[in-house]
Amino acid sequence: MSAFDPYDSILAMIDDQAPGLPKIESAFQPVLSLAHGAAVGYEALLRATHENAPCSPEAAFGVARRSGRYGEYERACTLHHVRRFARFADDESVLFVNLHPDVLVDAVHAPALADELIESGVVPGRVVIEILEARQETPAALVDAVERLRERGFLIALDDFGAGLTNLGRVWDLRPDVVKLDRELICKAVSSYRNARSLLRLVDLLHDIGTFIVIEGIETEEQAMLSADCDADFVQGYFFARPTTEIDLRMPLGGVPMSGRDARLTHARRLRRAGDLDELLPYRLAFGAFKDAWCAGAPADQAARHFLACEWALRVFVLDDTGQQVGENIEPERHHDLRSATFPLLARRAGANWSKRAYFRDALVRPGETIVSEPYMSSSSKHLCVTLAAHVVVDGRGFVLGGDVLFEGLSRSLA
Incomplete structure (x- = not known):
């Protein structure tokens, strides 16, 4: 960490100017590489408290938006996540951080956040900016904002593909390094062989575009097996590990034992060509x-x-x-x-x-x-x-x- 810690200054600013905003804590959930049987990185998730009670991320950001401090709060959360990540991460781990498109296109907060992330001491190539599913009134501005982040070395991910606004056109426009498939896709794919084959073809299509694929929301062994069979690069979900505020890299992941790349995943064959x-x-x-x-x-x-x-x-x-x-x-x-x-x-x-x-x-x-x-x-x-x-x-x-x-x-x- 550098001598100047931007997190401290921005958090102090929030406490001074909007003391009613929810308190920030970070939880982390592994993003698992199926090929390696290990975590390629961790997604940071907000665990907030407001008025001495836990509140959801949606509620926390709702309070910030109503207070007119959404941008500052998003920056404070992101820097808190980065600071916590730096304490446990090894040299190979990357951090996935969620950011709202409104912040990414903001003329003040977007460049300030990029500067603060670089000053945090975590190499930009180990930070994946995960663009949340949200309507963006000026899509060209988002394309420009993403390109500026890419030029500074950050990786880009699109969240919740297959739900709402995150569609193929957005992938073409933003050219993300990673696409995260909405959890509803894997839930529906395990219920139907035809759906499962469609998921396989979707993963093939996104691979052709040139992006890594994360299948989110894995909660059962059947979903894990199907994700492997579809040739997803990464998986994430409760089946492997729940979000936690304390990460110990020495502890094995839950669900399927991954030592030696467990054969039940690497030899999944439900969806043969x-x-x-x-x-x-x-x-x-x-x-x-x-x-x-x-x-x-x-x-x-x-x-x-x-x-x-x-x-x-x-x-x-x-x-x-x-x-x-x-x-x-x-x-x-x-x-x-x-x-x-x-x-x-x-x-x-x-x-x-x-x-x-x-x-x-x-x-x-x-x-x-x-x-x-x-x-x-x-x-x-x-x-x-x-x-x-x-x-x-x-x-x-x-x-x-x-x-x-x-x-x-x-x-x-x-x-």
Whole structure:
């Protein structure tokens, strides 16, 4: 710590100018790296008292806002957290501190807070500014404020993604280092296999943007397992550790024992990629028979009879090497009720062009191989399907053969 402690001066200012503001205490909750089985850092949380009774952070900041001292109170809380963090942190730990967008864009408090954090002696690269979920009337101003913090070396996190205002557009605008997923997402994901796969795809999407992912609110082993299976970078929640005012780095985290990277997390496999599902093996074999028979000259309906006999097979189809569909879909008699197109035009199959579908592109770059798409909404029905596809050459012409499987039916055995 430097000789000048800005925390002392700002706290004295609050006591002098607004003595009725809630008293400040800090609690810390670990943010756990699943890959390392250890805390990458700690989120600081306010534990306030007002008029000799505990009060929630929302109530404490409400008192500060009504007193016209919100900015000063936010600064005092942040510096209190940093001061406490410096007492127990090792050289690798980072601190997550919550800040309201109003403070980050304030012409007085924002630069003053950044200066005070730097003067505190904690390296900016070990402080993650966690932007709270709140409406910001001037989003461009928030983008500028975040860029100034980034230029000074601070890391940026977005809180509560998937709830309210924190959406994909905000991620693109602010380019955070970390995105924290709202706890409701993991709660709903464990209740439905389809939701769980959607969470996996969301994590993939955010990783593609270039951010680390924290799944918050982990309270059960099932939620912890699913978070690992979704390839989340970090987790946080009562299952691992509750917030506490006293941190001892020597104490193990609660919940799943993490020594040696506990196998129950590192080997979670509820959400295997579609192509790795054992349940698809009969469909793969039958699709291979369809491909061989069709290439040998058999009519498509005869070539596909073994594939279409599989329980959840929906259809086969043929595309030319530009993605244009050749002829109509060939479908079994069953599952007729599952083949109602959402929009009438989409029931028109022949002549449609599917060159932008991932299965078509993948089949072209892996000729002869049977590829399996991830689940997606088929235009020919209102349900998720996976498509088996293969690029073949017959009489010098290229084609892509496709076979759709109702994923919602297949996944009943996976839930």
